[in-house]
Structures are given as C-alpha cells and as structure tokens.
Amino acid sequence: MNINFSKWTGLGNDFVLLEPGQKVEYGAGFEKLVVKLCDRRFGIGADGVVIVTPVDNSGVDFEMRIFNADGSEAAMCGNATRCVAKFIRSRGLAKSPETTSFNLHTKSGIVKPKLLDDGRVCVDMGKPRNFLGTIKLTADCYDFTAETVSMGNPHAVIFVDDVEKIQLENWGRILECDKQFPDRCNIEFAQLVAPAHIRMRVWERGCGVTMACGTGSCATLVAAQRAGHVGAEADIILDGGVLHVKHEEDGPVLMTGPAEEVFRGEIGL
Numbered sequence: 001m002n003i004n005f006s007k008w009t010g011l012g013n014d015f016v017l018l019e020p021g022q023k024v025e026y027g028a029g030f031e032k033l034v035v036k037l038c039d040r041r042f043g044i045g046a047d048g049v050v051i052v053t054p055v056d057n058s059g060v061d062f063e064m065r066i067f068n069a070d071g072s073e074a075a076m077c078g079n080a081t082r083c084v085a086k087f088i089r090s091r092g093l094a095k096s097p098e099t100t101s102f103n104l105h106t107k108s109g110i111v112k113p114k115l116l117d118d119g120r121v122c123v124d125m126g127k128p129r130n131f132l133g134t135i136k137l138t139a140d141c142y143d144f145t146a147e148t149v150s151m152g153n154p155h156a157v158i159f160v161d162d163v164e165k166i167q168l169e170n171w172g173r174i175l176e177c178d179k180q181f182p183d184r185c186n187i188e189f190a191q192l193v194a195p196a197h198i199r200m201r202v203w204e205r206g207c208g209v210t211m212a213c214g215t216g217s218c219a220t221l222v223a224a225q226r227a228g229h230v231g232a233e234a235d236i237i238l239d240g241g242v243l244h245v246k247h248e249e250d251g252p253v254l255m256t257g258p259a260e261e262v263f264r265g266e267i268g269l
Helices: 028-038 078-090 168-176 214-226
Strands: 002-010 013-018 048-057 060-068 104-106 109-115 121-124 134-139 142-150 154-159 186-194 197-204 208-210 233-238 241-247 253-257 260-268
Touching: 002 078, 013 078, 028 048, 028 060, 048 078, 060 078, 078 109, 078 121, 078 214, 078 253, 078 260, 134 154, 134 168, 142 214, 154 214, 168 186, 168 197, 168 208, 186 214, 197 214, 214 233, 214 241, 214 253
Parallel strands: 013 048, 060 104, 154 186, 197 233
Antiparallel strands: 002 013, 002 260, 048 060, 104 109, 109 121, 121 253, 134 142, 142 154, 186 197, 197 208, 233 241, 241 253
C-alpha cells in the first residue's frame, strides 16, 4: 500500500496532508497509521495528519479532519487551517480558481480561512467559548494561575515573568493531564514583552512541545485581554515565528500568518 502525501508547515507546526484521491478508513488501524506517519525517525515526521474532503453542502466547502501525532483526533487546529487553505488552492480543489476563502467544517464547527495577497492566510476562528474560567494548577510543587479559553479545543494560558526559563516539557506533560481536564488540555506559557507583543511557548495536547500553535495564540490573546494586558490585537511571538491575532469585543478571533508546502512524496506501508 502506497500513500501520496505532502508535508506542510505553519511556523514550524508541521503536518502531513494526504493528497486528493487517497482512500481512508477511520478507526484503530488509521490511528496507528497516523502515529507511524508522524514518527520523526521511522516515518515522515509531523505534529499531525490532516485529511481534506470536498463537501457538497450549502455553507460548507470542505471537511477538515485533524489527527495528532499520538493518533487522537483534534477538534481544531489553526496552523493546519492555514496550510489547508493553501493546499486547496494549489491542488485546484475549489469550485473556482479565483476563490480565496473557504468554509471548512471541523469537529468544533466552521472555520473560515482567507488567502491574502501577501501570501499569508487570515483565519476567522469564530468566537472564544467559555471553559473553566480562572483556575489554579500545580506541577512539581510549583503553583500556577491559568486563564482557560476554548477555541473549539481547550487551552490553559499561564502568564510568567520569563517564558524562556519555564520547564515546558516537564510542566506541560503534567498540566495537560490535570484532573480538571478530563479530556486533557493545551498548555500555554506567555510573557508580555512589549505593548501588543506577547512571547508564548506551548505544550500541545496529543503532540507535546511544538514550535507554534494557532488556537493557542488566539487563546493567549483572549486571556491577555481578560487580564487587561492588551487591547484588540497583538503579535504572538512563538518558537517558530510570529502570528498576528485580533479580537474585538463580541466578535470572532482573527489569526493571520504564513503556511508553506515543504515537499511531496509517496510512502509505502
């Protein structure tokens, strides 16, 4: 069995996208396949696998299903959404070659990426949703205060004085599985470095440390707004680069950033 794929990255958050026409049978076997494809030593190497399927339905253009490196299915992923928008255009999957925006159906609802003239992609991520509010967390005897935000998937944002000094791999692994998160949680550590500039590092649920997280960047801006740290928009500085996030009162969160195809290939299984 051979699979045709392409490798994509959104600021270092990387994904395997199966090329059009690949047949997929979901289930335990597919979860094992995802783990193999994402393995960075014995597979292609990625933070996740994404399946894009055209949908003949009013108001929806494509279905996007996202699977984490551990085989679990994610409800949403902002960086993957930007990659998918460029994938759709580059493969000629849209109904019209002039189409620049798409309605993508995900497990968390509809997201709307738009291709910009400068090569970046702006994604309407929808409105932030209620989660657990402000909570207390503990890892290795360190106590944290976290602002929780749902962007279709759960996030806990912790503001610190120096994000470079945090024990991300250790604390992230512990906090992801805190008893307050029965479905686990994405963990962000953030630092205010300048007006409208936030440095953030992330431990992603089902993946571990990643270089960027789109939904996490959106959650970080919303958490900073709730704490009175920023206004309507900010640059979120990630290990892999910068995302610009905007959120006006009672409106959707808009995330803008790059997405690039790395290579295409065929893998035999």
